[in-house]
Amino acid sequence: MIRVKNVRKVYPNGFVALDGVDLHISRNEFVYLVGQSGAGKSTLLNMLYKAETPTSGDIYIDNISLSGLAPKQVPYLRRSIGVIFQDYKLLPRRTVYENVAFALRVMHFSRSRIRRQVTQVLELVGLQQKMHNYPSELSGGEQQRICIARAIVNNPPVLLADEPTGSLDPDTSWEIMQLLSKINARQTTVIVATHNKAIVDDIRKRVVAVENGRIIRDEQLGLYNP
C-alpha cells in the first residue's frame, strides 16, 4: 500500500534529513516509527501526505506516485490520510467542534452526518464537554486529543500519528493507543511516530527505527530498544 523508494530529503537550508530510505507498509499494518529527537520521523511522515516532497526518490500510495500527483489531486490524497500532527495544528479561531467538523466539511458531508460523527469522536477522546471551547482554552493534552479526533473523524484508510501521546498522561495515552489499535483493526493502516517506550513495548507491533535519516531497524513485534 505505502511504498517509500530510495527517498532522500534535503531541506532548503542544505540539511540532509533523510537519505536512502526504503520502506514498504502493507494495507492494515500498524507500524511504530521510533528514533531519537531529530532522527527524521516527522520528515518521513510529512512526505506521505505531501506536506514535504522528497529531493530524490519517490513515494507510492496505492501504486500512485506522489511526485506525479497534480496539485489539484493533493487535497483528495490528504482526505484519505488522517494526520495527528506533532504540533496539533488546530485552527485558533474555530471551536473544538468546528475544528473536528472541518475535516468533514471539506468533503461536503451533510450537516446532520457531521454532527453525528463529530459528537461521536469527541466522546471517544473524552472531550464532549469542551465542544464549544476554542483551542486556546484547552490544556495541552486536550488540544492533542482534538487533533486526534480530527484525524480519525472521517475514518480515513491511512492514519499517521506523530507523537500522539506526547502531552498525555499514561492512562489517557493508553486509552488513545487502544483506540488507534481498534481503528487499525477496522481496516486502517496506522503509522505512529512515538517516543513512548512503555507503549511500544506493551502493545507490540512492527517497529521501524530511524537514526540520522536512515532506517536502521525494521522488526515485526519489535521493542522500543533493540
Place this chain on the structure above:
Amino acid sequence: MIRVKNVRKVYPNGFVALDGVDLHISRNEFVYLVGQSGAGKSTLLNMLYKAETPTSGDIYIDNISLSGLAPKQVPYLRRSIGVIFQDYKLLPRRTVYENVAFALRVMHFSRSRIRRQVTQVLELVGLQQKMHNYPSELSGGEQQRICIARAIVNNPPVLLADEPTGSLDPDTSWEIMQLLSKINARQTTVIVATHNKAIVDDIRKRVVAVENGRIIRDEQLGLYNP
C-alpha cells in the same frame, strides 16, 4: 519560598480550573506536578509567573504577593523564573541563538557574555549545530530543547518546567531530567509538571498530584501513581 494560598481559578468562560489549592515549596526544592490531562497543572504553573492571575486567594514568592505586584514589576519577576512552556513559545522570526539570547538581552547583558552563555547552554541541550536555524526548521524535540535552553540560560532561582520531555525520546528525556536535577542542586527551585511516569519513578523527588483542580496528594520521594 513559593506559597500558594487557597487559590481558586475560574477562567473567563466560567470553567473552574483550580479550587482551594494550598501549596508550599521551599527554596531549592524539586517538585513533580502530576495529574491527568486537564487536571490544572499548567494553570497552577502559569499563575506562578503571573501569566494567569488567581480569581481568589494569592501567591507569594519570597514573601511578595503576586496579586499586589505592579505591572512594572512583572518583567522582573519573570526574569527570576525560567519557564519551559508546554507549547515552547519560540519566537518564529528569530534564530535558535537569538531566541535563547533574548532572555539575556532583556536583562541588558553584554554581548560577549550573552555569546558565552548561549553557546554553553545550547551545547548542554545538544543543539550547537542548529544555532542559526529558525524554529520552523527544527524537529519537535529540538524546539522543546531550545525552550529548555532559554529557560535555564540566565540561571534563574526558580525553574518551572511544563511537560519538558513531551517530545523527547527516552534517552534525551533522561539527559534533560539529569540536567534539571543538576540545576536544582545548584540552588534552583525546580517544579516539573510531567506525565513521564518512568522518570518520576526513577528520579524520586517530592510529588504533588492534581486532580480536577485540587491537590489530592503531596508526597516526599513519591511515585507517579500512589
Place this chain on the structure above:
Amino acid sequence: MIRDFLFFTSEALISIRRSGIMMIISIATITVSLIVFGIFLLISANISNLTNYFSSKLEIRVYLKDSTKQDEIDALKLRFEAMPAVRKVEFIEKAAAWAEFKKNYPKIELNTLVSDNPLPNAFRIVLSDSAKITSIATHLKGFEAVEDVGDMGAIADRITAFSRYTRIAGIILVSLLTFATLLIIVNTIRLTVIARQDEITIMQLVGATISFIRWPFIIEGLLIGILGGVFAIIFLVFGYSFFVMRFQENIPFFPLVYDHLTLNLIYLGILLVGTSLGVFGAYLSVSRTVKNNY
C-alpha cells in the same frame, strides 16, 4: 451551488466576526480610502463642470453690414442655427447694443460727443464645443452680409487649452487615485490574509481544496468591500450635500455639481470599486498563500 454559496457566506461571516479588531481596522481603512477616492471624483467632476461653464459663456459676435435687410437677417439666423456645434443664435439690434454699451461705460461722456449710434447689428452665437470657436469664426467671415466677426479669440483659446489640460490632468489623477485606492485596499486585505496564513496552511493540510479555502475569503473581501463602500457613500452623501448647501448659501453664482445622475454615478463607482477591489484583493492574497502547499 446555492448550498455552497450559503455555506461559504456563513464561513465568511464567522471569520469576520471572529477576527474582530483586524476586520474593524481593515473596513475602516477601506472606508477611508474610498472616501478620499470619492472626494477626488467629486472635485474633478466640479472642475470639469466649471470649465464647461466657462466654455459655455464663450460666444462669437457676428457684426452685420448696415445694408443687411430683415429677411436676410432671418435667413442667416436659420442658417447659423443649423450649423453643427452651434447651440444658440441670438440677434442683437444695434439700438439695444448701444444702450448696453452706454450702461457699461458711464464714464465715457458719449452723449455729448457721439451724435449717432456707432454700433452695427450683430448676432451672438453660443457654441456647444468651445474648441471649435476659431474655425467657426473663420467660416462665418466668408458670408456676404457679414462685416466682421469678433470671436473672443485669446480667451477662448485659453479656456479651451485650460479645459483640455485639466481634463488630461484629471484623467491622470483619477487613474492615479484609482491605483492608489486599489493598492491600499488590496494591501489591507493582503495583510489580513497574511495574518491568517497559518490557518490557511492548516486547512490545506487537512484536505481543503483551493476553492474551498478561497471562497470564504473572497466573500469576506466582498463583504468588507461593500461595507467600506457603503460607509464611504454615507459619509460622502452627507458631507457633500452639507458642503453644497453652505457653498450655495455664500457664493450662489458658483456652478457646483449637484445633479443626481452625476452624483449617483460617482457613488455607484465607489461601491463598485470597493467591492471589486475587496474581491480582487482577497482572490490575489489567498491565491498567493495557497499555492505553496500542494
Place this chain on the structure above:
Amino acid sequence: MIRDFLFFTSEALISIRRSGIMMIISIATITVSLIVFGIFLLISANISNLTNYFSSKLEIRVYLKDSTKQDEIDALKLRFEAMPAVRKVEFIEKAAAWAEFKKNYPKIELNTLVSDNPLPNAFRIVLSDSAKITSIATHLKGFEAVEDVGDMGAIADRITAFSRYTRIAGIILVSLLTFATLLIIVNTIRLTVIARQDEITIMQLVGATISFIRWPFIIEGLLIGILGGVFAIIFLVFGYSFFVMRFQENIPFFPLVYDHLTLNLIYLGILLVGTSLGVFGAYLSVSRTVKNNY
C-alpha cells in the same frame, strides 16, 4: 542610552528584514497614502495660488476731474501709495487711455463719430488684499480731485467670496485628508503589529519590559514612515515637475506653484507626517497589545 538606541535600531532592522512581504506591503501602503496626501496639498496650494492671482488682477480705477493739475496728481499718487493694503498705484494719462480704448473696440467707428478724447485722467490702484476693495473705493470717493471711482465691484466680491470659501474648503479637505492619511498609516502599522501579537506576548512572558518591546517597534514605525515619506517625495518631485513642464509648455499663462519654498514645505510636511504617524501608529498599536500581559 546610545547603546540602547543602537540595539533597538538593530532589532528594528532585523524585524523589518525578516517580516519580508508584510513590511513591503505596509511601506507601499504608506507611500501611496502619502502620495495622495501630497497631491492634495499640491492641488490646494495651486488653487490658493490661482485665487491669489485673480485677486491680484483686481484694481480700482480712480477718475480725476479734468481740472486737476500735475502737482496735485503727484501728491495724490504719493498719498494713495502710502495707504495700507495698496500695492501699486499707476497713473494713466487720458491720451493713453483713449488710444487703448480705440484699440480694444475697433468695431466702433469712433474716429468718424467722436471729435475729441472723451476719457478723463485716471489712477489704476492694485491692492494687496482684494477683500478690502469696496471699502477702499468708498474712501477714495471722498477725495476732492476725484470725479468718480470704478471698483470692479461685483467681480471683486465674487472672487473674494470664492477665495474665502475655497480656502475654507481647502482647510477642511486638508484636515480630512490628514486624518485619512493618519488612519490609513496607523491602521496599516496596527495590522502588522496584530500579526505579531503572539511574538509580543512571548517576549513579555520571558521578561521583557514594555519599553524593551516598544522601542524596536517604534523605531520600525519611524523607519517605515521615513521610507514611505521618501518614496512619496521622490514620486511627487518627479511627477510634479513633469506636470509643471507639460502644463507650462501648453498653457503658459496659467499660474502654477513652482517656487521652491512652498514645494519644499509641502515635501517636508509629507516627510513629517509619514514619520510621526509611523511612530505614533507603532506606539499606539504596541501599547494596546502589550498592556494585557502584565
